[in-house]
Amino acid sequence: MGSRGIASYNEPDHQPPARNSLPTRFVRGFRQLLSEALNAVDEDSGKRLGNCIGVYAFYDYDGEPIYVGQTKEDFATRVGRHLRGQRTDTLAYRILDPFEVAEVELWPAEHTRQLPSKEKTTAIDQLEYSAYLTAIEESKYRAILNEKIPPRSRRIELPRSYHFSLIPSELREDREHPDVRIARRAETLGRVAAVAHERGGGLRGTPTGDRDSSHPARRPSCCSARVRRGSVETDRRCYQHPGSCWQSAERINGGTYVRSRQPISDRR
Known part of the structure; x- marks a missing residue:
């Protein structure tokens, strides 16, 4: 025997939020x-x-x-x-x-x-x-x-x-903090490497590391800013990137950097 009840359409008790919110x-x-x-x-x-x-x-x-x-x-x-x-x-x-x-x-x-x-x-x-x-x-x-x-x-x-x-002034300090930017750059570098691998020949006319958002000079420069903000001993780890030359925060000067053949932990 069929039901004679009134179907419920689960209407919300309040208006859904505006899309732009x-x-x-x-x-x-x-x-x-x-x-x-x-x-x-x-x-x-x-x-x-x-x-x-x-x-x-x-x-x-x-x-x-x-x-x-x-x-x-x-x-x-x-x-x-x-x-x-x-x-x-x-x-x-x-x-x-x-x-x-x-x-x-x-x-x-x-x-x-x-x-x-x-x-x-x-x-x-x-x-x-x-x-x-x-x-x-x-x-x-x-x-x-x-x-x-x-x-x-x-x-x-x-x-x-x-x-x-394009950055709201009240949010700029948080968004430009080196911790945030280093994390995003590391993620972007991994994605760029994946794209280069899928292509089988690197990026179009560009060695992978030269122009991505983790440019060899840009990465230590951002990291050095983090070192200046916090503990040098704690944050030196951001330079220890497998497969790349070791970078020293103390040797970064005016946007340039010096390659080292030793890990930071081996220096005295």
């Missing part, structure tokens, strides 16, 4: 600052930066340039794809860790949008290559994370740019 406080703050940056207006074209084409660069918590790219779509699409976790080659190959990005710089090139395709490509390539060379020159490591070098082009004087911080 689900991410962590840091992610919400990061997205808010990114949106504000993309909503800023380019003074030359009068358009929202998010609607402009051009060249962009990412910087880490130390103000170091870490990646330069270009877009012929618009900044909102391309930069958002990098930083909001959507799939790009750079993210898929584990080259760029979006959580290491603290600042973004944009060079709009709206004046090139109406040019014939070949001329537009040439103009944006020149802008990207010039920004790329400038980033390397301004880096204390003389290296950034681009796996693919931009097309070699005539170097030009860089036009007006717009520079934005």
Whole structure:
């Protein structure tokens, strides 16, 4: 005999949380600052930066340039794809860790949008290559994370740019702490090594260790910052990485480092 009862649909007693409230406080703050940056207006074209084409660069918590790219779509699409976790080659190959990005710089090139395709490509390539060379020159490591070098082009004087911080000021101290950054870099390095192994020939035109987010100079530099904050004896262990040269915190000076043939524990 069939039941004549009223079915229950398990309706909740309260409204579910809004989707934009689900991410962590840091992610919400990061997205808010990114949106504000993309909503800023380019003074030359009068358009929202998010609607402009051009060249962009990412910087880490130390103000170091870490990646330069270009877009012929618009900044909102391309930069958002990098930083909001959507799939790009750079993210898929584990080259760029979006959580290491603290600042973004944009060079709009709206004046090139109406040019014939070949001329537009040439103009944006020149802008990207010039920004790329400038980033390397301004880096204390003389290296950034681009796996693919931009097309070699005539170097030009860089036009007006717009520079934005993407980290909420009240959360920056925790996010830039060396303990957090070292842990993420170690994880990223492992993923990069896995990608290189799967390819069977390393990363595209790049030895695995040269431009990943655990660049040989970047890793001890970050570690030395941790040593300065805490116990030297405890945190020296971050230099003891199997299969690599031993690094000494005391010998790091001005962003350079010296390779040693002995483990730290063997030194007297």
